[in-house]
Amino acid sequence: MTMTSHLDIRNLTMAYSDVIIQKNLNFTVSHGEVFVIMGGSGCGKSTLLRHLVGLMEPSSGDVFVDGVNLWRVPLEERNQIVSRNGVLYQGGALWSSMTLGENIALPLNEYSNLNQKQVQEVISYKLSLVGLAGFEDYYPSEISGGMRKRAGLARAMALDPDILFFDEPSAGLDPVSSRLLDELILELRDSLGATVVIVSHELASIFTVADNSIFLDPDEKTIIAAGPPKELLKTSVDPRVKQFLTRTI
Amino acid sequence: MSTHPSAQYQIRTSPHGLNLQLSGDWQFQSGIPNTDALLQQILNTHPETLSFDCQQLANWDSGLMTFLVKLVNSCNENNISTQLETLPTGIQKLLQLAFAVPERKGSRRAVLGQPVLAKIGNVTIEMHRNWSDLLAFVGELFFGFLNFLRGRARFRYSDLFFQIEAAGPSALLIITLISVLIGMILAFVGAVQLRMFGAEIFIANLVGLGMAREMGAMMTAIIMAGRTGAAYAAQLGTMQVNEEIDALKTMGISPIEFLVFPRLLALCLTMPLLCIYADFMGIIGGAIVSATMLDISFFQYFQQIQGFVPLKHFGIGIFKAGVFGVLVATAGCFRGLQCGRSASSVGFAATSAVVTSIVLIIVADAVITVLCQLIGI
Incomplete structure (x- = not known):
């Protein structure tokens, strides 16, 4: 493991009961890197993300976060580690009984010493970053799917997390919002030094933001290509990777 | 064409x-x-x-x-x-x-029938898994309770008050209707028999004792299982589908403390109160039948209850209601958190929450009744 590796995945095997989804996954994500997990639908990208954020225990293998084995530490310590992550789920996963402001306020109240006035200021700022200034008092049911997703991102960024995980961030967003999200991801990396892990198959977005990537294959059930997507596009000889990256059949 | x-x-x-x-x-x-x-x-x-x-x-x-x-x-x-x-x-x-895109290897599922032994094995494994999950859930609940006693439980008091309102005052109408009717039914059934012996006045004892010790708590629990327990399962199930529970976990916040505990506490607090209210409404139902069918005045009826139905029977009913409250909330929340990730699994979670609650209520009632007999109260 290098000194700069933020996430280190070793021999990870993922399974639902006896059905293996992916096996022998080995890769590292460096500090401040935008890392993309690619692959066709149903290959286990989102399942891998669930393992990385501490929602699913590996069938075998290890997930190291800053050198700490996520699944070999007590629950309290694991909770401490994962609370430093920000996760944007596919549908936003906003708590439906709370307003957007309350959604963002919850992690701030739990893990920071800010007073209520400061919390409100952070909420306004985070919502403005995702183009939702003034929507503090709206409930998730009162806004569109794309807006929910952006509000989910604002919540994920609430505590300026060390690592941001995105599950299909561009899905359901219009092209302009999608492009703005790409800009925001790059800005978060550059200004805050955040590590960003993205599950995506949006090529435009992948080529814009990714520093590094892996490609999962559902038949081989493992990584069949790794490296910066632009490099893979030029050098990969695997027809599955080529097809994916050039959008051909 | x-x-x-x-x-x-x-x-x-x-x-x-x-x-x-x-x-x-x-x-x-x-x-x-x-x-x-x-x-x-x-x-x-x-x-x-x-x-x-x-x-x-x-x-x-x-x-x-x-x-x-x-x-x-x-x-x-x-x-x-x-x-x-x-x-x-x-x-x-x-x-x-x-x-x-060629068919993915191994994607097609074999639709072969399972041998009986394999079916029994699968059901047994599923039951074992269910019990393990339930024990883990109860364990987490216990630690959540300890955290609450130490003042470290992480939930919003606004959620607790909302849940208390949803489980308490909002349920009064249905509790009133059912309890009055149950009281009237008890009185009707008793009246037919007691009239033959000229012992109509004892209708007050029958209704008073029946409501205070048994029917008040039981009917309240069954109403709350269908109304609130199912709602808990559906709420948490939908949160599971929408990844809201995952979002809590990835922030290091325990869904047991944040979501289950306010609901459990709300039902524990409101069920005994609802039970007292149901007892009173049932007794009023009995009084209506006594006054209209048996010519027993309200004064006579309540005096009879006051004289022959001691407070300990109300106490037993209230205790039962508290226990039923814990069971209904636990079953509802457990089934909700167990829910899969589809719309149909939310419906299944709600149904199984009601069934589990009612089974637990009846079993707990039987156990408490036997224990009361053993210790002579």
Whole structure:
């Protein structure tokens, strides 16, 4: 493991009961890197993300976060580690009984010493970053799917997390919002030094933001290509990777 | 309505194999001929190549495409070369798309029947898993309770007050209706028997004792299981589907403390109060029947209850209500958190929450009744 590796995945095997989804996954994500997990639908990208954020225990293998084995530490310590992550789920996963402001306020109240006035200021700022200034008092049911997703991102960024995980961030967003999200991801990396892990198959977005990537294959059930997507596009000889990256059949 | 003839085919021999001529409308609406015999005929001849003649082909839709996909697959399996370029361009492109992504290995599920022993084994494993999950849930609940006692439980008091309001005052109307009716039914049933012995006044004892010790708590619990327990399961189940529970976990916040605890506490606090209210309403129901059917005045009726139904019976009922409250909230929340990730699993979670609650209520009632007998109260 290098000194700069933020996430280190070793021999990870993922399974639902006896059905293996992916096996022998080995890769590292460096500090401040935008890392993309690619692959066709149903290959286990989102399942891998669930393992990385501490929602699913590996069938075998290890997930190291800053050198700490996520699944070999007590629950309290694991909770401490994962609370430093920000996760944007596919549908936003906003708590439906709370307003957007309350959604963002919850992690701030739990893990920071800010007073209520400061919390409100952070909420306004985070919502403005995702183009939702003034929507503090709206409930998730009162806004569109794309807006929910952006509000989910604002919540994920609430505590300026060390690592941001995105599950299909561009899905359901219009092209302009999608492009703005790409800009925001790059800005978060550059200004805050955040590590960003993205599950995506949006090529435009992948080529814009990714520093590094892996490609999962559902038949081989493992990584069949790794490296910066632009490099893979030029050098990969695997027809599955080529097809994916050039959008051909 | 198309003026073309319906779907027809004809096989002719060509220099390198067979030529399949397709003519007429190949559409679902106009009818597709049974092509099994055609397939068999082609396979039996086993030509080197199969070409197509579509000059007479009129309108077509997926009816033709499904036939061609089946035909091309069969030919490929039997090493017969198909000359797809002899098909119209549109059909060629659709076939290319259909064959672009080959079937994923192992994706097709075998629909073989399971042996009985395997079924029993699977059910046993599932039950074991269910019990393990329940024990883990109760364990987490216990630690959540300890955190609450130490003032470290992480939940919002606004949620607790909201849940108290939803489980308490909002349920009063249905509790009133059911309890008054239960009181009236008890009085009716008793009146018929007691009248034969001229012991009508004891109707007050029957209703008072029945409501205070048993029916008040039981009926309140069953109403709350159907109303609030199912709601808890559906709420948490939907949160599971929408990944809201995952979002809590990835922030290091325990869903047990944040979501389950306010609901559990709310039902524990409101159930005894609702039980007292149900007791009172049931007794009023009995009083109405006594006054109208048996000519027993309200004063006589309540005096009889006051004299012959000691407070300990109310105490036992209230204690039971508290226990039932814990059971209903636990079953509802447990089933909700166990919920899968589809809309149908939310419905299943709600149903199984109600069934689990009612079973637990009856079992707990039986246990408490036996214990009360043993200690003589």
